[in-house]
Amino acid sequence: TPFAFPSDTTLYIVTVVDSNGCSNSDSIMIDVNPIPMVDAGLNDSVCFKDSIPLSASGGNNYLWQPGSGLSDSTASNPMASPAVSTMYFATITDSNSCFDIDSVLITVNPLPNADAGMDTNACNGDSVQLNATGGITYFWDPPTGLSNVNIPNPVVVISGTMEYFVTVTDSNSCSAPDSITVEIFNSPAIDAGINDTICESD
Numbered sequence: 001t002p003f004a005f006p007s008d009t010t011l012y013i014v015t016v017v018d019s020n021g022c023s024n025s026d027s028i029m030i031d032v033n034p035i036p037m038v039d040a041g042l043n044d045s046v047c048f049k050d051s052i053p054l055s056a057s058g059g060n061n062y063l064w065q066p067g068s069g070l071s072d073s074t075a076s077n078p079m080a081s082p083a084v085s086t087m088y089f090a091t092i093t094d095s096n097s098c099f100d101i102d103s104v105l106i107t108v109n110p111l112p113n114a115d116a117g118m119d120t121n122a123c124n125g126d127s128v129q130l131n132a133t134g135g136i137t138y139f140w141d142p143p144t145g146l147s148n149v150n151i152p153n154p155v156v157v158i159s160g161t162m163e164y165f166v167t168v169t170d171s172n173s174c175s176a177p178d179s180i181t182v183e184i185f186n187s188p189a190i191d192a193g194i195n196d197t198i199c200e201s202d
Contacts, residue, residue, distance in 0.1 A: 040102035047174035059092035114168035135168035
């Protein structure tokens with residue numbers, strides 16, 4: 001009962017001799033199936049708390065490790081939601097039960113530190129300049145009273161109180177929101193009295 005390690009398909013012939021010196025031969029064919037050409041896909045990146053599809057190929061059955069954060073660790077294309085950068089290994093088996101392993105690195109990019117600034121106020125008739133930080137592109141909402149919704153520092157001209165939300169996006173295309181409340185105070189109702197006359201020296 002030897003172990004066989006053929007590099008390609010091989011016919012083995014065994015000759016058996018008994019205690020009487022009689023012999024006979026038989027043969028067995030060992031077919032060598034090729035290892036499947038497996039592919040776990042290209043390395044990619046994802047923003048924190050987002051998901052990304054994995055895509056493996058080359059076989060009939062798949063097993064991803066680690067399985068945590070995957071929608072289905074036995075699918076060829078599960079959705080991955082890693083909390084940190086993760087190397088995923090795919091064990092891919094073909095119809096001949098031959099398998100191979102490939103890996104893919106999913107890098108998790110942090111969200112930008114979005115900051116819309118401190119809540120502020122002004123008097124009626126004045127303008128307020130906002131100043132958001134944390135990214136390379138900005139989008140403000142709602143547009144009411146804003147000079148431009150796509151710059152970090154638009155000018156606000158409103159009456160009353162308004163809450164503005166800004167979406168900040170960084171160089172990795174990751175986005176995060178923040179908000180600021182702008183309150184415009186009404187001018188005081190003043191009265192200097194009615195016009196009048198007096199005598200000189202009075």
